[in-house]
Amino acid sequence: MLCVSLLIYGGLAGGLQRPPHVVDAAQLSARDQQQLLHLVQALQASPPPPVTSPGQGRDLQGYLITIEQAGKAPEQFEANDLTRNQAFATLSQWILNKGSTGGGAC
Amino acid sequence: MQCIMPPHILEHLLSSEDSELRQIALNNLLTNGRLGGERKVQSLMFAGGPGGSLRTVYNCRNLASRSQAKVARTEDAAASKDPTVNQAFEGLGATRDFYKDVFRRNSIDDRGMRLEAFVHYDKHYQNAYWDGKVMVFGDGDGKLFVDFTKSLDVIAHELAHGVTEFTAGLEYHNESGALNEHISDAMGSLVKQWSLKQTVEQADWLIGAEIFTPSIKADALRSMKAPGTAYDNPLIGKDPQPDHMDRFVKLPDTQLGDWGGVHINSGIPNKAFYLAAMAIGGHAWExxxxxxxEALLASNAKTNFRQFAQTTVVKASQLYGTDKRKAVSDAWASVGLAVTAPGSPRASAKGEAKELEAAEIHLAELTRQIELLSDRVRDLTSEVEHSLHL
Incomplete structure (x- = not known):
């Protein structure tokens, strides 16, 4: 089992409560499952730096990726517009393209 | 009687060779309280900084990288075929002109800092932000949001974050962070009102009214007139902004907690500003x-709601006298922030004496510094004139 969600929050529209984009690997083709697993492993190997302060940016959008895998505790990776690295940005975009917002979290 | 001498006349008089005229200008600056510290003096004497507040708009071509962006329009170039580029360019210009004409401020840093905006950032990017040096605008996803450059108040909001950083430097969390957001909303709305020459009654007092798609039932991102009512629908929830200290929202000082609700609790000072402007009437930017x-210039990184409210009441008193002081004081009281001001019955005589003493010391020091600077300018002028005659 592999389920990945992306929550986009904050930014100029700070008060908006947007639903997460969710991808359940069970609903994907074998090829997409492999691609998702590869992107998840890339993020796990190269996580963005932790966001501990607002820094110099203002109205930065926040991103929270939650990964749930069978037999493992859920993992969360947080970033913003200035801290998201390549692995984080690539997986985010993939979730936005493949995920849905209707079914709630994983 | 307090009077505001137009800045261009003040500037002219300050540079006059007639010491009596210079003294009149100096007295006017000091008594009407518009100095705002040395920054204002510097802006009057050294207007027109090295950057010339020139505008540049870059096109990110829907990549999530600014390093690969292409220059799309510069100050002297013709208009682009891309409306987003032009909207950003014109928005930067309107905001720059607003600060110059209304506050005699020379760009973000008051020294002619260049204004740079990046448009078409990322794919379906639903945000606009200030990174500490430049502004970045997304195109929206077309379902919830459209192009963020469509709202002039959004462009002015982002640029105001820069102004705040170069002035009070309000820390971006909890109350000081909500004030930071409030200043950006207030200045964003003022730029739009100034641009449209609207009175307080004509203004919509909305932030981001043009960036939702027509299919989304929402007035705007925020309403300064009625915080908490900008939107209410199943897709994006209900506008969570409070309009009174009784409903102040306590959130964690984390990114997920909006750094203590900086975009949430800004509703409280937003409402106070709206009420003050309405009570004063006319054009809100005046x-x-x-x-x-002036309250922003007199604030610091840790200023909280009550301290900022107090400062606005003091500035209202210094700049305009009793009526407007009462309008500002009543506005803050309406949102649950009752503050006293010098001259009000509630202010203690002891407190007033201390405040007056501190103000006199401050003014004496400012006078001394201005006289020194005037002497230097006079000497330099003489040297230049002398060299021109040689």
């Missing part, structure tokens, strides 16, 4: 705008 701007 009295109300000046009071808030």
């Amino acid at each position: 009295a109300a705008g000046h009071i808030w701007y």
Whole structure:
């Protein structure tokens, strides 16, 4: 089992409560499952730096990726517009393209 | 009687060779309280900084990288075929002109800092932000949001974050962070009102009214007139902004907690600003705008709601006298922030004496510094004139 969600929050529209984009690997083709697993492993190997302060940016959008895998505790990776690295940005975009917002979290 | 001498006349008189005229200008600056510290003096004497507040708009071509962006329009170039580029360019220009004409401020840093905006950032990017040096705008996803450059108040909001960083430097969390957001909303709305020449009654007092798609039932991102009512629908929830200290929202000081609700609790000072502007009437960028701007210049990184409210009341009193002081004081009281001001019955005589003493010391020091600077300018002028005659 592999389920990945992306929550986009904050930014100029700070008060908006947007639903997460969710991808359940069970609903994907074998090829997409492999691609998702590869992107998840890339993020796990190269996580963005932790966001501990607002820094110099203002109205930065926040991103929270939650990964749930069978037999493992859920993992969360947080970033913003200035801290998201390549692995984080690539997986985010993939979730936005493949995920849905209707079914709630994983 | 307090009077505001137009800045261009003040500037002219300050540079006059007639010492009596210079003294009149100096006295006017000091008594009407518009100095706002040395920054204002510097802006009058050294207007026109090295950057010339020139505008550049870059096109990110829907990549999530600014390093690969292409220059799309510069200050002297013809208009682009891309409306987003032009909207950003014109928005930067309107905001720059607003600060110059209304507050005599020379760009973000008051020294002619260049204005740079990046448009078409990322794919379906639903945000606009200030990174500490430049502004970045997304195109929206077309379902919830459209192009963020469509709202002039959004462009002015982002640029105001830069102004705040170069002035009070309000820390971006909890109350000081909500004030930071409030200043950006207030200045964003003022730029739009100034651009449209609207009175307080004509203004919509909305932030981001043009960036939702027509299919989304939402007035805007925020309403300064009625915080908490900008939107209410199943897709994006209900506008969570409070309009009174009784409903202040306590959130964690984390990114997920909006750094203590900086975009949430800004509703409280937003409402106070709206009420003050409405009570004063006319054009909000005149009295109300000046009071808030001077309060920003007099604030610091840790200023909280009550301290900022107090400062606006003091500035209203210094700049315009009793009526407008009462309008500002009543506005803050309406949102649950009752503050006293010098001259009000509630202010203690002891407190007033201390405040007056501190103000006199401050003014004496400012006078001394201005006289020194005037002497230097006079000497330099003489040297230049002398060399031209040689």
